[in-house]
Amino acid sequence: MLDFFTIFSKGGLVLWCFQGVRGPVATAPVNALIRSVLLQERGGNNSFNHEALTLKYKLDNQFELVFVVGFQKILTLTYVDKLIDDVHKEFRDKYRNEFQQKGTLGLLNGTFDFKEDFMRLLRDAEESSKARAPTVMKTFEQSQKSQKTVKCMIETRGEKPKEKVKNKKNKGSKKEGMEAVTAASKASTGDRQPSAAGDREELTKDEILQKNREEFFKRHMKAGEKSRSPKPEAQKEKGKKPRVWDLGNSNAKVLDYSNSATNGSVEACPVEEFDPDLALGGRNREPGRLYDLEYESDEEIEEKVIQNPSKPSAKKGGLGGMFGMLKGLVGSKSLTREDMDPILEKMKDHLIAKNVAAEIAVQLCESVAKKLEGRVMGTFTTVTSTVKQALQEALVQILQPQRRVDVLRDVMDAQRHRRPYVVTFCGVNGVGKSTNLAKISFWLIENGFSVLIAACDTFRAGAVEQLRTHTRRLNALHPPESHGGRTMVQLYEKGYGKDAAGIAMEAISYARNQGFDVVLVDTAGRMQDNAPLMTALAKLIAVNAPDLVLFVGEALVGNEAVDQLGLLFSRLNKSNSLSLSS
Amino acid sequence: MAGSSEPQPEALRPAMAAPALLSVLLALLAVAVTILLWRLVQGRRSRRRAVLLLGLCDAGKTLLFARLLTGRYRDTQTSITESSALYRVSKDKSANVTLIDLPGHESLRLHFLERFKAAARAIVFVVDSVAFQREVKDVAEFLYQVLVDGTVLKNAPALLIACNKQDVTMAKSSKLIQQQLEKELNTLRVTRSAAPSSLDGSATGGPAQLGKKGKDFDFSQLPMKVEFVECSARGSKGEDGDADCEALEKWLAKIA
Numbered sequence: 015m016l017d018f019f020t021i022f023s024k025g026g027l028v029l030w031c032f033q034g035v036r037g038p039v040a041t042a043p044v045n046a047l048i049r050s051v052l053l054q055e056r057g058g059n060n061s062f063n064h065e066a067l068t069l070k071y072k073l074d075n076q077f078e079l080v081f082v083v084g085f086q087k088i089l090t091l092t093y094v095d096k097l098i099d100d101v102h103k104e105f106r107d108k109y110r111n112e113f114q115q116k117g118t119l120g121l122l123n124g125t126f127d128f129k130e131d132f133m134r135l136l137r138d139a140e141e142s143s144k145a146r147a148p149t150v151m152k153t154f155e156q157s158q159k160s161q162k163t164v165k166c167m168i169e170t171r172g173e174k175p176k177e178k179v180k181n182k183k184n185k186g187s188k189k190e191g192m193e194a195v196t197a198a199s200k201a202s203t204g205d206r207q208p209s210a211a212g213d214r215e216e217l218t219k220d221e222i223l224q225k226n227r228e229e230f231f232k233r234h235m236k237a238g239e240k241s242r243s244p245k246p247e248a249q250k251e252k253g254k255k256p257r258v259w260d261l262g263n264s265n266a267k268v269l270d271y272s273n274s275a276t277n278g279s280v281e282a283c284p285v286e287e288f289d290p291d292l293a294l295g296g297r298n299r300e301p302g303r304l305y306d307l308e309y310e311s312d313e314e315i316e317e318k319v320i321q322n323p324s325k326p327s328a329k330k331g332g333l334g335g336m337f338g339m340l341k342g343l344v345g346s347k348s349l350t351r352e353d354m355d356p357i358l359e360k361m362k363d364h365l366i367a368k369n370v371a372a373e374i375a376v377q378l379c380e381s382v383a384k385k386l387e388g389r390v391m392g393t394f395t396t397v398t399s400t401v402k403q404a405l406q407e408a409l410v411q412i413l414q415p416q417r418r419v420d421v422l423r424d425v426m427d428a429q430r431h432r433r434p435y436v437v438t439f440c441g442v443n444g445v446g447k448s449t450n451l452a453k454i455s456f457w458l459i460e461n462g463f464s465v466l467i468a469a470c471d472t473f474r475a476g477a478v479e480q481l482r483t484h485t486r487r488l489n490a491l492h493p494p495e496s497h498g499g500r501t502m503v504q505l506y507e508k509g510y511g512k513d514a515a516g517i518a519m520e521a522i523s524y525a526r527n528q529g530f531d532v533v534l535v536d537t538a539g540r541m542q543d544n545a546p547l548m549t550a551l552a553k554l555i556a557v558n559a560p561d562l563v564l565f566v567g568e569a570l571v572g573n574e575a576v577d578q579l580g581l582l583f584s585r586l587n588k589s590n591s592l593s594l595s596s
Numbered sequence: 597m598a599g600s601s602e603p604q605p606e607a608l609r610p611a612m613a614a615p616a617l618l619s620v621l622l623a624l625l626a627v628a629v630t631i632l633l634w635r636l637v638q639g640r641r642s643r644r645r646a647v648l649l650l651g652l653c654d655a656g657k658t659l660l661f662a663r664l665l666t667g668r669y670r671d672t673q674t675s676i677t678e679s680s681a682l683y684r685v686s687k688d689k690s691a692n693v694t695l696i697d698l699p700g701h702e703s704l705r706l707h708f709l710e711r712f713k714a715a716a717r718a719i720v721f722v723v724d725s726v727a728f729q730r731e732v733k734d735v736a737e738f739l740y741q742v743l744v745d746g747t748v749l750k751n752a753p754a755l756l757i758a759c760n761k762q763d764v765t766m767a768k769s770s771k772l773i774q775q776q777l778e779k780e781l782n783t784l785r786v787t788r789s790a791a792p793s794s795l796d797g798s799a800t801g802g803p804a805q806l807g808k809k810g811k812d813f814d815f816s817q818l819p820m821k822v823e824f825v826e827c828s829a830r831g832s833k834g835e836d837g838d839a840d841c842e843a844l845e846k847w848l849a850k851i852a
Contacts, residue, residue, distance in 0.1 A: 025679030025697065026658035028671035041673065048674045053703055078677060118681040122666045407707065414703040418737055422787035461790050 015091060015140070017067060017084045019132065020044055021105060023121050024078040030105075030126040043067050044082050052080075055381040055408045063087060072098045074106060075389035076348060077113040081105075093139035100135050168226060171233075348390050349397065354383055357401045369572040382408050424561060425463055425532055434466070434525040434533045436558060438518075440551055441566035442578060443539030448477065450566055451534050452484040459492050459502045463531040468521035469507035470514035470554070471538040478507045481536060504530070514538070515554040522558060535560065542581035552585050646694045646715040647683070647848065650742065651722035652734060653700040656760040659829040660722060661697040663841060664848075669830070675699040678708055685852040693717065693852050705738065713747045718754040718851045720844070725759045725767035725826075728776070736780035740788065743781075743818065752820040754851050758844055763828040770824040774815065782813040823847060 019032040022044075043064045051062050051071075062069045071082045081102055085091055105128060106113075112120040154160050358379045365375040382405050391400055421437075428435040437454070439447040448471070455465045467485060471477035488503045506521040518535050525533045537554065540547040555563060565582065567575050649657045658672040658679070665681055680696040698708040719742065723735055742748060757777075759770045808817050815822040827841040 020673075022671075022673050023679070024675070024677040026672045026675030026699075027662060027679070028673060031671060041671070045674050048676065049701065052676060053701055080676075118679045119665065121679075122662055122670070122681070410707060411703045414706065416702050418734055420733075420737065420784075420787055420791070422790060423733065423783060426783060426787070457792060 015085060015089065016094075016136070017086065019081075019083045019101070021079060021081050021101075021126070021128075024080060025118065025121075027121055029079070029121065029124075030128045030132075032129070032132055043069060043084055047071060047082065048080075053411065055378055055412055060384075070094055070098060072102055073384060073387075074102060075385060075387055077106065079106075091143075093143040096142070097135060097139040100139065101132060104131055104135065164222070168222075171230065348388055349386050349400065351383065351387060353397045354386060354401055357398050358383055361401070361405055371573045371576040374576065378405075378408065378412075421562065422461060425458070428561065429463075429531055432526075434522060434530050435562075436522060436533045436535065436560035437562045437564060438535045438537065438555060438558075438560040439564050439566055440537050440582070441539060442541055445539065445566045445568045447539065447566045448480055448484070448536055450564075451481075451536050452488070455484075455503060455532075455534055456488060456491075458532055459488060462497075464497075464500060464529075465503050466521060466525040466528075466530040466533045467503065467505050468518055468533055468535045469505060470517050470521075471536050472508075472510050472512050472514055472517070473538040475510075477536070477538070478505075478509070481505055481507070514550065515557045518554055518558045542578045548582070548585045551582075552588070555586060645717055646680075646696050646712060647718045647720060647851075648709075648712055648716050649695065649697045649720050649722060650705070650709070650738070651700050651760075652724065652731060652738060653702075654727075655700060655722040655724045656829045657697050657700060657722045660720075660758070660760065660827070660841065660844075661695060663829050663831075664695060664845070674701060676701075676704070678712070683848070685849045691852040693848065706741070709742065709745070713745060714751075716748070716751065716753045718756065718848075719748075721755065721757045722760050723757060723773060724761055725769075725773065726761045726764045728759075728768050728773055732776055732780055736777055736784055739777065740781055740784045744788075749819065755818075755820050755822045756844070756847050757822065757824050758841075759824065759826045760829055762826045762840065763830055770826045774824050778813055778815060785813060 016032075016034040018034055020028060021030045022028040046064045047062050047069050050056070052073075060070055060072065062071070066087055067084045068087045069082055069084045071080060073080055081098055083094055083098055085094065105126075108128070108131070109124065109126060112124045116124070362375045362379045365378070366372055370378075382401070385408070386401065386404050389400075391397070421435075425435045439451055441447050451467065455467060458465050467481055469478045469481050482505055485503045485505045489501060492502045494501050506517075506524055508517050508520070514537060521535065522533055524530075535554075535558070537551060538547075540551065542548065563586075565579060567578060571578075649661055651657050653674060658675055659670065661679060661681075662668070662670040662672070665683060675697065676699060678696055678698050680694055682692050683695040684692045696712055698712065699705060721739060721742070724731065728735065757770075757773070759768070759773050761767055811817070825843040825847060827844045829841065831840055
């Protein structure tokens with residue numbers, strides 16, 4: 015059932031591998047797992063999908079090992095988690111000596127003959143999953159419905175609605191049903207029950223209807239009588255009682271609110287006096303100025319809440335606590351989840367307070383916890399410092415650019431192939447696309463490249479004029495005379511209201527004909543949830559295939575930025591499998 | 597009267613000064629000796645004995661590491677952390693170096709380079725000869741980052757560029773790789789120095805100039821010894837045979 019099971023060290027050496035069903039070689043999916051999950055700190059949940067395989071993994075942070083199991087995505091194997099845990103424990107116990115004493119050379123030289131143990135564990139796991147018998151459906155006799163009588167399910171007027179009367183024509187189970195009914199019904203009042211039971215077999219739909227009708231008439235004859243059908247007492251009340259209100263016994267005058275506070279009435283609320291000064295804060299107010307509402311900060315409440323769970327742990331014996339702390343400082347103490355949790359909570363709150371998106375902060379802390387669990391701390395390191403350092407490393411790792419960012423080098427490359435290097439600017443309204451475009455074109459001109467600016471913002475009033483002003487200024491700074499007679503910056507525009515993708519395409523071909531090195535395409539600002547505009551942007555990018563798509567975002571925007579980027583990325587990916595650097 | 601009291605403090609002063617001066621001199625001597633000893637001890641401890649294995653992802657560093665240490669073929673995955681082990685250079689000499697295999701992934705490589713560059717006695721830069729044509733810009737960028745690093749320029753560890761995967765027929769020769777790298781680094785000198793500085797003020801290889809200005813970049817212009825070597829970690833006979841890395845081993849023996 016399993017495609018493969020690998021055990022490898024974090025340094026990259028495969029210690030043991032099991033190739034199960036005739037599947038693909040294990041290296042490629044595991045590499046994908048490492049690159050997209052472990053290195054990008056998405057280690058929160060431990061499963062990962064790669065093409066047709068699902069990969070589940072477990073980290074051993076004490077000996078720096080990784081356990082990975084892969085199986086087909088369509089299978090739902092329930093024993094995989096347990097299998098990984100068992101294999102982890104067994105492998106670690108069996109080869110503990112090699113890991114501890116010999117270090118890397120032990121990993122290199124050691125032969126890890128684990129096959130029999132693994133097959134045994136696999137068999138145990140498969141059997142344990144099969145041992146649980148599939149749930150058998152209850153028979154009719156076992157269900158609750160068979161134990162209810164017909165009468166209790168008949169809806170009579172004025173009573174609470176019950177389940178509708180079922181057609182009791184279950185031939186096979188009728189007799190048993192009757193017995194069950196007679197045995198189980200507690201509120202069997204008198205002679206009705208056996209007659210009902212005896213009649214059950216011959217009851218047809220019409221007869222049931224007739225019975226209902228008779229009862230209905232009888233009730234209307236005998237007004238005020240309670241119900242006499244043999245229902246279990248627990249199910250029904252003793253009939254309808256008149257509802258009693260709290261003020262029901264008072265007379266109508268008290269209940270009359272019609273002449274109380276209306277607009278303009280002087281004797282308004284009979285309750286408290288309305289003190290405007292007190293209501294608005296009681297400070298010396300300047301008339302006409304809006305003051306902030308004073309509210310009790312929630313931090314105090316939160317602190318109390320956080321302190322309470324930590325208090326019992328602090329009370330755990332003073333002397334033992336001290337020794338524990340000393341032991342923690344010196345020597346080998348392995349990190350547990352409980353040690354790390356309060357610190358990670360604080361880190362998470364700190365991250366969120368600094369405008370990191372909430373779910374990302376949560377996932378990051380989860381991933382760091384997974385990476386640190388079970389690791390042995392060195393001497394004189396506290397838990398806080400270890401966690402902090404791990405979090406710092408994780409953040410630095412995520413923030414490293416995954417691809418080479420060297421625009422000048424790529425421009426030179428494009429120059430050699432005699433085609434222009436196309437850069438597109440996108441983002442929401444007002445983040446500074448046109449301004450940044452001007453700055454980047456200045457930088458490019460300083461480095462000796464000629465720039466064509468394509469004004470594809472055909473929507474905003476003044477967008478083209480803004481770019482024209484920039485162009486004029488830049489040309490004044492770098493006049494054609496000082497660059498061998500060619501204009502360094504030129505604007506390509508077609509006015510307002512036209513299709514942006516068409517203008518971009520024309521601009522690029524114009525640049526190719528005229529020999530411009532770089533084309534900077536300015537687009538209109540758009541919100542990420544505006545579907546037609548996003549489609550238009552996707553079309554522009556798909557048609558023109560720019561070399562670089564720059565997303566301009568505001569640093570003050572906070573969590574919104576995640577939304578903007580995510581939606582933009584998914585839109586662009588949907589239309590064409592572009593892989594932007596995320 | 598005044599005269600008699602004066603010579604007394606004067607006579608006393610040199611008498612008082614002598615032991616005080618002596619103790620001061622003694623203290624200074626002690627401090628100087630301590631500093632000297634400390635420098636010596638530190639110097640001995642921080643003697644650079646490490647050989648770093650650097651390179652892009654999938655260049656073959658971990659396999660090379662395993663081959664050098666054990667001589668056998670091992671399956672490998674992408675490394676996440678470094679592996680280090682003591683490598684006995686040759687049978688008769690007792691010299692040994694610490695081989696350190698660093699991860700090549702983009703998000704990790706700089707971090708690990710920072711940690712280990714101070715201890716580096718030599719650097720082996722592993723290049724995938726088969727994918728070189730495609731990756732030449734990335735290889736050159738990483739090499740550039742290693743070469744303009746301040747610590748590396750100061751210590752000038754010996755540099756070996758190992759052109760790995762020579763067992764594949766499409767592999768480029770080391771001569772070709774050398775020429776291409778020189779051209780790329782020449783271009784990179786210009787573009788990286790013209791790159792816009794980041795907001796936090798850290799210069800990406802800013803003031804350090806690679807090679808001589810005015811002339812095309814050449815590996816001989818670097819302050820360290822650079823050599824090119826061809827090798828194959830997998831070996832021409834596949835997984836069961838030996839690796840073809842004698843040139844690498846000879847070089848390691850030379851610099852140990």
